[in-house]
Amino acid sequence: MNVVLELYRQDPASGGEGEFKSYELALEPTDRILDGLIRISRDMDGSLSFRKSCAHGVCGSDAMRINGKERLACKTLVQDVAENEGDVVRIEPLRHMTVQRDLMVDQQVFFEKFRSVKPFLIPQDEVQEKERIQSPEERALFDEATKCINCSACYSACPVLDDNPDFIGPAAIVAAARYVLRYMSIRVNSYLVSTAYRYRQKLW
């Protein structure tokens, strides 16, 4: 089907303001939006800039706003956002970070905040055996928090950041929560664990 990808274009280095530019191309309903962007950059307009890598939702490179919602371009199929021949799909860069060029934003601030929560294991105890012993139930407690791929889509969508740019953002909180929950699981403090569990439910 023919769709129109309406892409945000901007080169701040040359002082240019942002504008939308439309590209019409034939895509299968089951193609990824990312496939469309790659086609444009390789065959139609080489100056289009965006990030990409694994192309199946694991590496977190290609988060952008597609029809107003934060999504990964590689996990969004054409049929998810366009129904009819000639439909327009509007694609914009993430918010709360500076546009570097087109759909690329400066994620440095996002990673600095991630690093600021010390997102690593600070051992509270000596490992008694070869590995730490941890029950499947304890492991399950922080499972959700291990799934974040730091794509920074949440940082763009977060309404708190609209008013308070110093807020560290959801991803950094998740990274911190992961280790907080892990320590709790080691200490098996049932009250804290259940509180943390309820907190986690709210967070997601």
Next chain:
Amino acid sequence: MIYEFDAVIVGAGGAGLYAALEAGRTAKTAVISKLYPMRSHTGAAQGGIGAALGNVEEDKPEWHAFDTVKGGDYLVDQEAARILAEEAVQTVYDLENRGLPFSRTPEGRIAQRRFGGHTRNFGEGPVHRSCYAADRTGNMILQTLYQQCIKNDVHFFDEFQVVELLLDGTRCTGVVVFELKTGEVHIFKAKAVLFATGGFGRMFRITSNALANTGDGPAVLARAGIPLEDMEFFQFHPTGIKGMGILITEGVRGEGGILLNSKGERFMERYAPTMLDLAPRDMVSRAIMTEISEGRGVRGDREIDDWVMLDASHLGRDVVESKIPDIADFCKTYLALDPADEPMPVQPTAHYAMGGIPTDIHGRVDTGGTVYEGLYAAGECACVSVHGANRLGTNSLVDLVVFGRRAGKHIAEYVQNVTHGAVDEGAAQAYAARVAKLKTEKGKHPGPIYREMQSIMTAKVGVYRNESNMLEAVAAIRELREQFKDVRVQDTADNFNTEVLAILELENLLDLSLITAASAENRQESRGAHSRPDYPDRDDEVWLKHTLARLDGNTISIDYKSVDVSIWEPKPRVY
């Protein structure tokens, strides 16, 4: 700019990060990556990391080493395989101790599952050896190592692309690097440089590899005159999502999933009576392509893009959702199906390069006669060789951490005792002029060359290859390399010029495609992943040797390096 470090690590996947942690103990270390943190393709590894912990049943590193040698169809260097299997155990414990969230057994130990080609007692039957974190083990390794790098203040240069190697004779003195943000070309002077740039599956049309897997390290070294080892051995993983190539982990079969042809037959019974669906990947991929060529693919038209089905629906929803949740998610996103209810359409997908930069067991680049001082490689871009003619599942992650760590340790020692070598500081300017030329003239878009290369490599240097196809591939790739000279960018900006980067990546893939096709055409036997209907048997008398292929303009010259068979005598490979 001219930067100066003791050690420069190129690539921020598992091997690079582990090496950086080790090297950084004594050396002033920089990690250069063309991607942002945690985007590297180690993060896409799913099923697990093999180590004989024996948490579920009896297991021994010796069995793991033997399986690795046999799985590699005896082209494996056996001492290296012994080190791989023995050091895997401690390395997995180290990762766990640093916070890697492995799945757990009911007793609270690291969980282990079955995986292809991993056996108990030298081939008696499948063994639980793969240590896993659901189906995102690689992602957990990448995250854990990156977290440790934050803890240890490792210096990162994100979105810097290495474009040239600086050599003083056979001594490495640094690298030339293109910075995406500014378009500037820099010199990084270093006493030691480790390449850990990953794979190059993007030379094929159907691949599980990331768009970034363009073989930058091996290509840069090849253009510097260093031969690449065993490039004809490229692994086709049996189960990629039809048409897309996205990986469906072998862990699905490890948990009990089975392959079915259009008649509903469990066809692996005919090809590997003992290991069945858990035979090594080369055998399963050949079995699938044979079923397809005999008309038992789902479509039944005998074309190479036909497919078979992978059924996990009998495992039950609990197992699917707890053991392979990402697979379920991929199937829902890309195929609109639920693997707990119905089978998945799969076909072989280009997955892993067994060959690459020749190294010794310390990660030093070693071409069999020459050791390049201060030059190292580890991970998929390297060839130690622990995978030989066919890598076993889970051994890629083992290779990364074991040999990334070894190389890092060696670098930490090495840089203590040497000074910086001489570099040609004009190299940056010369490269910048090359990039400028891409912008000043009008030329072609890279798209058609990219697609043509991928189609040729998939059709002619795929699971099965024969003489005439490979000769055609060599000629066609040569022609594409000529056409490439006319490719120019449309984007003339300096900042964030991703088009320049894409063209440099295409150049790397074209170079490696030529080396791969020519190495494959040269090897007149079938061994592991290199299957030739015109030479159907393994020929140890003539071909029990590693290929070394050197790129010189548009021609490839071939030499050889002996295989270490000091532990187990080569035997026929039956499963």
